[in-house]
Amino acid sequence: MNPLASFATDPLFFHGVHWVELLIVVIKVLVAFVVLLVSVMLMIWFERKVISDMQSRIGPNRAGPYGLFQTLADGIKLFFKEDLVPDQADRFVFKLAPYLALLPALLIFTVVPVGGDLSIAGHHFELQVADPPFGILFVLAMSSISVYGVMLAGWSSGSKYPLLGSVRASAQMISYEAALGLNVVAVVLTARALSTRAIVASQAHAFWDWNLIRLGFVPFFLFLISITAELNRPPFDLVEADSELVGGFNTEYSSIRFALFYLAEFMNTITMSAVVVTLFFGGPDGPIPRFIPTSDIWMPIVWFALKTLVFLFIYVWFRAALPRLRYDQLMDLGWKVLIPMSLGWLLVVAAVIVWGWWGLLVALAEVVLGAGLARAFGVGAARTETEEAF
């Protein structure tokens, strides 16, 4: 076996790396890139259409059939707009930030398995740009790096609203990343692997083996909430908060740089939906009990696209239905609800894995301890109040 195989589990590299393999990799990268860009274009159109339907409006319908090319028209328009850099800006960082926001969004998609395996001219490979053994850690790392894009954009603008937006962004994304990571750990514990493809394979027998059901629904909902916050999408869009912060971190951006932020936001939405599907819904696996390699080429891709689409719709639905959280509510939700719940559920999952059903005793212990803590906090609060009263 090739030494490279220990770094990449893609069967493509089992017989060494020659120019054919490299060519296949390059083609995979290009296809993924184009597909992602086109789907971002469609996603923006989809979001605008669905949200206008939810508000009894029509939405874009001028450019192309059903307004499909509206995003393209907007992109071209933005491209030709004047590119402004504020006087007070830190010029280098200001120009760097949009790319820091965009690049992680692109990179996360590389580790998402979109389909089964494919054989072309004797070369067997996975429908996934890269399948590193540390796949899901890569997702976490990249989503952390995208915080830098937002933070540096606000910081380098030399303006108060972007600064406030970026301060909020860093606080919000860091606190929700903890909950995000804890729920990923629960998934990793059951899958016993970090590779995204292995995680998909671990839930590939039937739909009741999906992590959604296997982990008891709670991690999925916690993950969905924290990922929405991580994406800065409504109701957690405090970073952009049009009504409070003008435009948030991207207030000072214009032209193609602004378009890059916009692109990154929607690309993140798509990739994170894909990650949710991968982690909790069996990725490209259909609901019928069936393992990926045995199925044909197209059905897994269709299933994957459909599941991702459902989540994209849910994100749009969130935006239409929910008002924005206040900053303290956001922090309360993150630190006082999501992190303790994720931590507690993670302990239960771990205990059940180690001790079988006896592990549920941990849940009982948690309830007792939690009640005790709540009681202690209550007593403490009451005492402070009486002291303050005197």
Next chain:
Amino acid sequence: MDLRFLGGFKLTFEHLGRRRVTREYPDEKMPKQPRQHGRHVLNRYEDGMEKCIGCELCAGVCPADCIYVRGLDNPPDHPVSPGERYGYVYEINYLRCIHCDLCVEACPTEAITETKLFEFSFTNRFDAIYTRDELLVGDDGRPKKLPWEDWREGDDLHTSGWMRATSPSGAAAFEGVVQWSGELGYGVRAPEGGQSGRRDDAATGMLPLREVMEAHLLPDDIPFEHRGMRGKVFRARASMDKKRRKLVAARTRRAGLKAAR
């Protein structure tokens, strides 16, 4: 935990299947209100004289400061207006105008009024300044239709001081009383029916404006007594009234003739 926020999801989902409220403007235009405020006209008397006397009250009252007027003494041999002076320069900047109609209210001679036209645009700031020639009505007494303006059917028909004076919200004591001057192409227009329904369609040459416009009004704007079945009854009764009056008039005329014979 308060789960009432789930109602928001239900509501937004239900809206997916509801009727859209958007009108696709250039393809599908909403009917204009009978007294919509649009671009101005400068009116003339029946003999072709301009009504504007160059008093600059319109310019003084304009909150947007968009009117520029310069008056000049009428030349004695061929006066432009019946007054002492006339509007020598009259300019309105439509990049500033807010169509509040205060100039129309202020005008002592009903020289400046507004049409219902609002669909006009320019590619140049200077084109937005309408001059006296452009604002003045043509020889037929109708507003000039300039090439960059998008006039709709009937927009240029009732644009004079008559429109303001017959406003149905006026004092009841003056209902049906002519309080406006004659105008080029139309003469002195007869009053509109007003609230009590007295009207002279033969003299105005039209049905009362509100009833004509009713077909184009939004359902909410149609008066209560004109809606649905009640509206039908109302219209039937009105036409019966009219026939009875005609009958009575004919009978008295016949009686008078008989008496004379």
